[in-house]
Amino acid sequence: MLDIINIPHADPLNLPLMHGIGPVSIITGLYLLFILKLGRRFMENRQPYQLRGILKFYNLFQVAYNALMFLMMVTCLVVYKPYKFSCMVPSPLDHGVKNWERFIGYAYYINKYFDFLDTIFFILRKKYKQITILHIVHHAAMPMAAYLTMRVNGYGGLPVTVSTANTFVHTLMYGYYYLASQYPNLSKSLWWKKYITILQMVQFISVLIHIFWTLQQEDCYINPHLINGFIGAGIFLITMFSNFYIRTYMLSKSKKT
Template sequence: MALTLESLLGFLRVTVSLPSFPVCCCYLVMILFLAPIWQRKTSPVQIRPILILHNFACSLVSIIAFVGFLRGILQSDSIFQKGDSEMLKPVYRLYWLTKLLELLDTVFMIVRHRRRQISFLHVYHHSSILLLSDVAYHMYPWPGIAFYLMNNSFVHIVLYMYYGLSALFPDKSFPWKRHITELQIFQFFVGFVHATFGYMYHGFCIYGIFYGITMTVLFSNFYYKAYLAPKKLKAS
């Protein structure tokens, strides 16, 4: 589907009609208005046991989603196959529900007064992936779309395992934090390439290309500021 005013308006109409859209709006209101009030009126809350449970649970659910997507893709004709898959439909639903669960990441940051961690990248990623997973589950449970979600599920296995271990052993340093960001950048770059080929040769929507670009750029910018810029500053 090419980018036209009509297609853009259609995309916006679909987005507004999603079950997750009100949730996304409440999520943004919480961050913009409620979080500052909470920080002014309260003290940080220690919720380490909840963090441990939440992170390991998210990692476990991501394993289930990854295996489900992988099975569905292996039994399809190609990673660009369009058309609903009854095998993948329950996995899509699980993935969508997982994105709702992962919104608690932000809630925990607010409760613990970690507003510095609530960056534009964090909010954009959580809110956009929630809406996109909703679109995928209700409208496009295809093997071709499952390729992106399978990759994201794999990354989240590692990501939430890291968060869980960090919460379980707060005094221990895990050296693979930087490599997780590299894995995220690689994931979105692969998704961008897949979306480009899908658009050029298989009739995929062009918005997948735009999303792949935004995520690759935002995560690359974060990686530069977090890991490369400090080294340059230290060297100078």
């Protein structure tokens, strides 16, 4: 598995934070150090910060960012039509849509670093119960997963469907976060929160179905590292999100009744 880091970059374009595994490892390590130790120590004798103005801007920014990425990815898939849905391989480096693939792929990757702010804000607001194992693992793993995906696969291809589904879900999710942070009394009536979790699980299942369908196609080569990584991540995330849903929305409800 570690031989992945020695694989040459599938795309020679050397964008910031993409030239090696070092930057993503360091940034993710600092993130984990802050949320697991330094941040909690910093807040130990401090009152929680409200951050209402910052959260308003951040959540609206994330809604706009993810919505824009979603629309751009749909445009790529529907208007430019660079792929066969049954065999989505990256476009050749000299293809007219290549820079479009690079832009949306890199924008998606950078957004995974912005997502770190979710946890940092939880720390500063002392919302420690929100920082579940699922939350930490999911956030910490995504930048590395996105980096390795683009390293072995390049920009575009099969990951576009994953990113399209993910940005759609995140647009709704940050919309919920915005309403919950700005209107605390309203948060209990936001009944659709659990359906975002369901939508996330549907997303992972749909991706797995698409991958297994792709594997049935003849004369369709997709990097095996990418396939194995997506399948492993999909199964892991379905398991984690299912466990979260059961504990949060089913077991907790049964305890109240």
